Amino acid sequence: MSDNKTAGKAQEFKALSSKDKMRKVSDLLLNNAMYIIIVLAVIYISIEEPAFRKLPSIINVISLTAAKLPIALGIAGCIVLTGTDISAGRVVGLTACISASLLTTVFKVFPEMTSAPPILVVFLMVLAVGAVVGFVNGFSVAKFKLHPFIVTLSTQLIVYGLILIYLKNGTNNGQTLSGLSDGYRALVTGTLFTIQGVAVPRYVLYAVILTVIMWIIWNKTTFGKNMFAVGSNEEAANVSGVNVSRTIIMVFMLAGVMYAITGFLDGARIASANANTGLNYECDAIAACVIGGVSFVGGIGRISGIVVGVLLLQIIFAGLNFLSVDANMLYVIKGLIILIACAIDMRKYLVRK
Amino acid sequence: MENQEKKDVLLKMEGICKSFPGVKALDNVSLTVRAGTVHALMGENGAGKSTLMKCLFGVYSKDSGHIYLEGKEINFKTSKEALENGVAMVHQELNQALKRNVMDNMWLGRFPKISKWCPLTSESKMYAATKAVFDELEVQVDPKTVMSRMPVSQRQMVEIAKAVSFHSKVIVFDEPTSSLTEEEVEHLFRIINMLRDRGCGIIYISHKMEEILRISDDVTIMRDGQWVATRPAKELTMNEIIRLMVGRELTNRYPEKDNVVGEPLLEVKGLTAAYSALRDVSFVAKKGEVLGIAGLDGSGRTELLENIFGIATRKEGEIYLEGKRVMNRNARESLANRFAMLTEERRATGIFGIRDIQANTTISSLRRYKVGPFLSNKKLSEATEWGIRSMRTKTPSQRTQIRSLSGGNQQKVILARWLLTEPEVLLLDEPTRGIDVGAKYEIYQLILNLAKEGKTVLMVSSEMPELLGVCDRILVMSGGRLAGEVDARNTTQEEIMTLAAKYV
Numbered sequence: 087m088s089d090n091k092t093a094g095k096a097q098e099f100k101a102l103s104s105k106d107k108m109r110k111v112s113d114l115l116l117n118n119a120m121y122i123i124i125v126l127a128v129i130y131i132s133i134e135e136p137a138f139r140k141l142p143s144i145i146n147v148i149s150l151t152a153a154k155l156p157i158a159l160g161i162a163g164c165i166v167l168t169g170t171d172i173s174a175g176r177v178v179g180l181t182a183c184i185s186a187s188l189l190t191t192v193f194k195v196f197p198e199m200t201s202a203p204p205i206l207v208v209f210l211m212v213l214a215v216g217a218v219v220g221f222v223n224g225f226s227v228a229k230f231k232l233h234p235f236i237v238t239l240s241t242q243l244i245v246y247g248l249i250l251i252y253l254k255n256g257t258n259n260g261q262t263l264s265g266l267s268d269g270y271r272a273l274v275t276g277t278l279f280t281i282q283g284v285a286v287p288r289y290v291l292y293a294v295i296l297t298v299i300m301w302i303i304w305n306k307t308t309f310g311k312n313m314f315a316v317g318s319n320e321e322a323a324n325v326s327g328v329n330v331s332r333t334i335i336m337v338f339m340l341a342g343v344m345y346a347i348t349g350f351l352d353g354a355r356i357a358s359a360n361a362n363t364g365l366n367y368e369c370d371a372i373a374a375c376v377i378g379g380v381s382f383v384g385g386i387g388r389i390s391g392i393v394v395g396v397l398l399l400q401i402i403f404a405g406l407n408f409l410s411v412d413a414n415m416l417y418v419i420k421g422l423i424i425l426i427a428c429a430i431d432m433r434k435y436l437v438r439k
Numbered sequence: 440m441e442n443q444e445k446k447d448v449l450l451k452m453e454g455i456c457k458s459f460p461g462v463k464a465l466d467n468v469s470l471t472v473r474a475g476t477v478h479a480l481m482g483e484n485g486a487g488k489s490t491l492m493k494c495l496f497g498v499y500s501k502d503s504g505h506i507y508l509e510g511k512e513i514n515f516k517t518s519k520e521a522l523e524n525g526v527a528m529v530h531q532e533l534n535q536a537l538k539r540n541v542m543d544n545m546w547l548g549r550f551p552k553i554s555k556w557c558p559l560t561s562e563s564k565m566y567a568a569t570k571a572v573f574d575e576l577e578v579q580v581d582p583k584t585v586m587s588r589m590p591v592s593q594r595q596m597v598e599i600a601k602a603v604s605f606h607s608k609v610i611v612f613d614e615p616t617s618s619l620t621e622e623e624v625e626h627l628f629r630i631i632n633m634l635r636d637r638g639c640g641i642i643y644i645s646h647k648m649e650e651i652l653r654i655s656d657d658v659t660i661m662r663d664g665q666w667v668a669t670r671p672a673k674e675l676t677m678n679e680i681i682r683l684m685v686g687r688e689l690t691n692r693y694p695e696k697d698n699v700v701g702e703p704l705l706e707v708k709g710l711t712a713a714y715s716a717l718r719d720v721s722f723v724a725k726k727g728e729v730l731g732i733a734g735l736d737g738s739g740r741t742e743l744l745e746n747i748f749g750i751a752t753r754k755e756g757e758i759y760l761e762g763k764r765v766m767n768r769n770a771r772e773s774l775a776n777r778f779a780m781l782t783e784e785r786r787a788t789g790i791f792g793i794r795d796i797q798a799n800t801t802i803s804s805l806r807r808y809k810v811g812p813f814l815s816n817k818k819l820s821e822a823t824e825w826g827i828r829s830m831r832t833k834t835p836s837q838r839t840q841i842r843s844l845s846g847g848n849q850q851k852v853i854l855a856r857w858l859l860t861e862p863e864v865l866l867l868d869e870p871t872r873g874i875d876v877g878a879k880y881e882i883y884q885l886i887l888n889l890a891k892e893g894k895t896v897l898m899v900s901s902e903m904p905e906l907l908g909v910c911d912r913i914l915v916m917s918g919g920r921l922a923g924e925v926d927a928r929n930t931t932q933e934e935i936m937t938l939a940a941k942y943v
Contacts, residue, residue: 306813308805315802318791325750325788326803326856327774385793435793 117434120377120427124398131405138408145284150400151393152293153348153355158371158396159300159389160344163337165375166317168384169227169234171338173242174345174371177219178364180249181212181349186263186359187252189270194258202267212346219245220342224335234338249361262360266353274354289351296347301389303340313337318385369420374399376427383435399423448510449474449640450526450609455494455504464490465501468666470659472609472640477631479643479651479672482661483684483875488644491661492611496521496528508609519548527602528611535594537587542569544586545601572600576630590737592623599630610634611642614873616650620735620901621936628654646875647902648677660684681876692876693908694883698890700911701726705864705895710746710756716919717742720756724864724895729886731910731927732899734939739919740899741783744866747897748780749773760863774803779857783868783899785846789853792842796834797823799841799852804859826855831881847878854885865889867898871905883909903932918942 115122132139157174164171187195188208202208219241226237253260274292277285304310312333315323324330348367353359378395380387402423406416450472457465465487472478480488494501497515506513508524515521518528535544542565550560551568569582578596586594595615602610612631616624631641631654645651651658652672659669660683667683681692705724711717717739724730734740745751747758749767758765760776767773773780782788791799800823801808808818823837830851834844841849850870857865870886871879886896886909900906906913910927915938922941925934 302813308809308814311798311802311805311814314794314798315791318794319788321788322782322791323802325748325770325780325782327770327860328802329771383793385791 116430119430120423121398124402127405128401131408135408138405141282142284143404143408145281145286147397147400147404149287149290150404151397152287152290153351154367154370154374154400155293155393155396156296156344156351157348157367158374158392159296160341160348161368161371162375162378162380162387162389162392163313163341164234165372165380165382166313166385166387167234167334167337168317168382170372170382171223171234171238171341172368173219173223173238173245174341175364175367175369176242176245176249177216177342177345178349178352178367179359179361180219180245180252180364181215181346182353182356182359182363183249183252183263183349183361184208184212184215185270185350186266186353187258189267189353190263190265191267192265193256194261194263195252195256197256202269205270205273208270209350212350213343216342216344216346216349217339218342219345220339221335223342224338227338228331228334246361253361260361262358263353264358266357271354271357274351275357287355289355292347292351296344297389297393300344304387304389309333309336314385369424370399371396373420373424373427376424376431379431381431381435382428383432386435447474448472449508450495450642451505451507452491452495453505453507455491455506456502457490457494457499458502464664465494466664467504468661468664470642470666471669472642473657474608474640475635475638476656477635477641477643477654479645479655479658480661481645481648481651481658481680481684482667483877486661486684486875487664488661489613490664492528492613492642492644495526495611522605522607525606525608526611527605527607527609528613529595529598529602529615530613535586535598538585540583540585541580541589541597542566542582544597545569545572545582545604568604569600572604576600576603576633577626592619592736595619596626599627603634607639609640609642611644613644614646615643616645616647620737621939622735624650648680649904651680652677684876692880692904694880694887696729696887696909696911698727698729698887698911700728701893704761705897706759706762707747708757708759710743710758711754712739712742712746712919713752713754715739715742715751717746718919720916720921722914722921722924724897726893726895727890728912729890729896729898729910731906731913732897732916733903733906733913733935734916734922736901738916738939740916741868742919743916744780744868744897744899747773748778748866750780774860777861777863778866779803779860779862779864780866781850781853781857781868781870783872785849785853785873790841790849793840795838795840796827796832796844796852797837800826800837800856800859803856807859822859823855826852826859829858830855830885845875845878847874847882850874850878850882851885854882858889863894865894865896867896869899869901871900871902879905903935906935907932915939915941 137143157178161171161174185208189202189205193199223234223237223241226232227234250260274289276288278288278291279286312323312328315326315328316330316333320330349364352363356363374395375392377398378391380391403416406419448471452468452470455465455468468487468491470491482488490499493499495506496518497520498518508526513524515524536547546565551564552558553561566582573580573582576599578600580589580593580596615627619627635641643655652675655672657669658672658675658680660667660680662684702725703723704726708721710720720743732740732743742751746753747767749769749772758767765776767776767778797819801819804822805814808814808822820837826832827834832848832851834848841852867886871882874882886898890896898910907927913925913927913930913935915922915925915935917939920942923938
């Protein structure tokens with residue numbers, strides 16, 4: 087089937103004039119420029135720093151990808167709706183702080199507590215927190231018809247304020263939360279299995295599970311199909327009998343839940359949490375989505391693309407680390423990546439004249 | 440021919456060719472427009488009319504061929520350059536800055552300055568100049584009105600006035616009457632005749648043959664990117680044009696009405712809209728009936744359908760389906776009550792452009808394709824396949840983006856979407872707008888087949904022959920009210936027009 091297709095395409099290609107051929111080739115190169123740049127970068131770094139392609143480094147990249155994947159999976163839904171969510175990083179911060187303050191041995195935020203509540207209770211609590219922020223975002227977008235940018239800009243500030251207030255509670259006085267309970271740390275960073283002595287942490291498995299769940303939601307449910315419909319033409323979706331408001335609210339709530347999961351995992355992964363936990367996570371997540379083909383045009387995106395996007399971004403960051411590129415320079419590079427990726431993406435949907 | 444006045448050739452396009460990857464859009468097309476004449480350009484959608492015009496205006500660069508304006512070869516690179524050289528176009532889809540006012544739009548890109556020494560824009564000069572053009576054209580519009588507050592017809596008048604203000608020698612009208620009422624069409628024709636008498640050359644693109652035969656001097660017909668014929672309009676008949684356009688005889692423009700009207704199904708009582716002019720509309724529609732809704736633009740036809748379907752807010756009124764009251768507060772509720780609605784603005788409220796045929800077909804009936812909590816790919820593609828087959832949609836595959844299909848095929852996909860919800864009442868708002876003749880016939884056939892299955896079809900249309908050809912009864916709206924009802928079998932266009940003007 088696919089062989090036939092490629093054969094057909096090859097024949098079609100042969101039939102084109104040389105001018106058209108050149109154009110096809112340059113189109114192909116441009117549309118995949120991001121991947122090409124990344125592949126070239128990887129090759130270059132592997133040659134410069136052979137340790138980059140050794141197992142510990144690979145496992146490191148995979149672990150980082152797993153850690154950043156949930157937030158990207160959440161934010162992708164908002165982008166499919168032609169929106170965005172810049173409150174994502176702060177929600178990660180808040181939920182990481184809540185998790186770290188409760189699943190600890192030192193209870194600075196709540197001095198009257200003597201033992202940690204069950205992990206499941208805390209997990210469900212942070213999910214609820216994420217869902218509430220998501221609901222506020224989604225409700226404002228759906229019912230007040232505000233642009234998601236302005237809505238999440240506001241909630242981002244609100245959530246940041248809440249984090250700072252929360253960290254002032256008890257005897258903590260705004261300090262970094264650490265001394266996490268062993269159970270919490272083991273659940274998240276415990277060893278899933280080891281390859282040649284290199285441990286793969288458990289949260290890699292969680293990321294895989296979340297990816298599968300999100301794939302099912304996006305592709306196999308009415309909610310998923312409705313989300314894409316609303317993203318590509320809200321008015322038409324309304325006329326077609328889609329509950330547009332509910333769909334928007336659910337997308338943002340689902341996103342909030344994914345940020346909460348990211349926060350819960352991140353607290354234990356980093357083994358501490360403070361007011362800056364999760365800062366700018368949304369940038370990486372949005373960049374990953376755009377690289378992975380989730381378009382700001384709306385109504386377009388695939389889970390596999392998001393996974394690839396996050397992976398590629400982490401490879402680049404890890405590689406730049408290997409080359410000991412200045413950390414400040416990383417921001418410049420990240421910004422450029424988002425800009426170029428968006429430009430390349432937009433190019434695909436422009437109508438040729 | 441001998442006694443016909445020999446007029447100067449104003450615009451001459453010769454041997455124009457244009458290819459897009461995989462398609463030859465224009466193949467050696469020629470067009471000659473004489474000064475002081477209206478030259479109609481006809482052809483089915485996709486025949487290449489728009490492409491030819493885009494080559495003239497430099498939107499596309501032609502592959503070969505020559506264009507002469509008053510004997511001088513020209514090759515415009517932008518539509519601005521064309522405008523400045525006296526070639527203007529009144530677009531079918533208006534590209535206007537809707538948030539700005541009329542005069543801002545008129546002088547956009549060439550705002551008059553207060554003086555050479557004071558390079559600020561002069562509002563008073565703009566106002567006076569705009570007013571002058573409007574007076575000349577008998578357009579009653581305040582130049583300070585914000586565009587978005589005006590109906591499409593007036594916005595179009597502004598576009599025409601803009602073309603006139605450039606002292607254009609050649610003016611292209613692309614489907615100018617598709618959103619105009621009869622009265623506005625008359626006004627437009629007066630303007631066109633005026634421009635013709637001044638010696639302008641008019642290129643008139645339209646699907647409406649009655650208009651073409653009335654207004655034009657010459658007719659050029661295109662088919663599949665090729666020139667077919669250029670003849671004086673006097674020598675042509677409607678059937679002849681159709682034959683040239685489609686390349687075959689269309690014996691019937693409308694399929695045979697063989698539906699049987701049955702028991703009453705839908706009853707609407709005292710329907711009044713909260714935010715539009717619709718007032719106190721009551722009627723009964725029967726099973727197996729095609730009920731037409733005629734009226735001028737803005738007479739409340741669209742609003743009537745929108746209020747029945749619940750996508751506009753009702754103030755008062757009741758809707759009964761088989762004697763049982765239905766609320767239809769929003770599209771979801773209407774859908775559950777077996778109503779379906781094809782909206783007027785296909786691109787804005789119909790299609791999901793970047794999504795594929797399957798997504799576009801199944802969106803309204805997703806719950807039918809569930810196996811357990813999840814959607815079944817097999818069921819989705821079966822439903823889509825049914826839609827493509829029963830509508831005879833021309834598409835390479837289910838995975839094709841809907842926006843790459845022609846208007847008629849897009850319309851078929853949306854029809855399939857609604858049929859999959861198994862509706863009893865279909866509300867169709869201008870179902871054949873912007874669709875070529877062949878596809879129109881197929882849509883008529885589909886509508887009549889639905890009626891034959893016992894469904895009730897309410898159909899709004901601006902084309903009266905279409906209503907007469909397809910419907911059983913016709914409701915005539917006027918000024919937001921129901922002006923009357925006629926039997927399509929024994930009424931005339933004159934009778935409908937009289938009713939339509941009742942409350943204006």
